[in-house]
Amino acid sequence: MAKTIKFNLICDGNPVRTLEDLIDNFVIEDVVEYFNNKLLQRWLSVRGYEETLEKVEGIKTTDTLEVVKELVEIFQVDDDPVSIEENTYIFQYNKERQLLMEEYEKKGFKVTSIINNYHSGYMQLVNCIIENKDNIAQIKAAVKEINDKYPVLFELSYRELFFTLLENAPLAIFVMIMNENMRKKYLPLSTTIEDENLAANCVLSVFGSSDNEQSICSADKQIMYESICALIKDEKSLTEMLGENLKIFAGATNAYWKDVETKNKKYMILNMKNGNYVRNAGLSGGDLNSLDTNGKFVILDGIDYKSNSDSDRLLYMEV
Structure with missing residues (x-):
């Protein structure tokens, strides 16, 4: 009787010997390729994961997104949908x-x-x-x-x-x-906002030359920037536009920092009321007030928030 030869999969550049290894190194591109060429099924078979193999072989859809969703569910991959x-x-x-x-x-x-x-x-x-x-x-x-x-x-x-x-x-x-590159086309590097609600009347300037001489923002860039500011001027309209993609936090923190979002995920600040502060999660120093954030669309690694108001709302999005 021929001996069954066990082999490893390579996911995210790492050898995969067990289901735990597969879950820890689950990369969509690698796993879908293995599924399509049946190597995943062979690996499950020679490793003795018969129950999991049966579930994988039960995937009948040819739509890539649906295949991924089923594989994620089968292997119980804990990741943001x-x-x-x-x-x-x-x-x-x-x-x-x-x-x-x-x-x-x-x-x-x-x-x-x-x-x-x-x-x-x-x-x-x-x-x-x-x-x-x-x-x-x-x-x-x-x-x-x-x-x-x-x-x-x-x-x-x-x-x-x-x-x-x-x-x-x-x-x-x-x-x-x-996007780090695209935002340079639409946002000024230096911005003065004439009211805290980010109305469309903005005085703009950018550092456009190689020798860092300050230059006046071109008219079309000013129009684009003002259009972005106008999108977030009204919270009700913004909520309708962004739906569940708009994240909101409100609450007094009693002069302490509140970890609203943990680090290792990035978030873009859309609007924060005067008198409140944010910073990168867990980073002492680097406190940002409303003048530092509003109209700048600052991107943070996680969010710590400090406020003395129960009603002020911090508006942001996950990057």
Whole structure:
């Protein structure tokens, strides 16, 4: 009788020998590949995980997102559902790009075809954002893909993209200003806000030259920035626009710091009332007041909050 040869999977660059190893190193791209080529099923079989194997073999859907959801449930992976969904879309984009590159090789890298497909790929992402204007996971994945793979087209069309999304998918505006590169196109590096509610009357300046000379923000950038400020001016409208993606905290902390969000997750501050303070979670010093945060869309690693008011509300989003 032939001896069963046990083998390891490699997930996130680490050898996987047990279910615990698989859960600890669960990476969507790796696990889905193993599922599709049946290596995951073989591994479960030779390792004696018959009950888990039966569940995996019971997955009948061909939709990648649904496959991921079922695998996450089977292996009881403890992760944020939005993050899982976002990473699944990124995985799909990478697979599509891989197939496209293989097609380029078959065609001998015809320049015209590459250029046309490059523009087409960019527009597909923009349309995907508009068609899924309330799905933040899909928007985050598409925005990341634009930033990573289409920087030239973004540089040429970031103004047009802004106003297109402002009208058709305003949630995407917030996602873009979460992005380290994209936010530079829409936010001034130095900002003066004339009222604490972030009304549209803003005096803007940016440090645009290589020698750090201060220059006046261009008119179109001022318009884009004021449009962003206008989105958060009214909390009721903002709540309707962002839905569950808007996070709110209110409560007096009696002069102590309250750990509203733990570190190792990033959050963007949208609005905080005067007299209150935030800082990176667990970081002594670096206290930020409303003048430091409002209109700056500051991104923090976790959130500590201090307030003497029961009614003041801190508005923020997970990055």
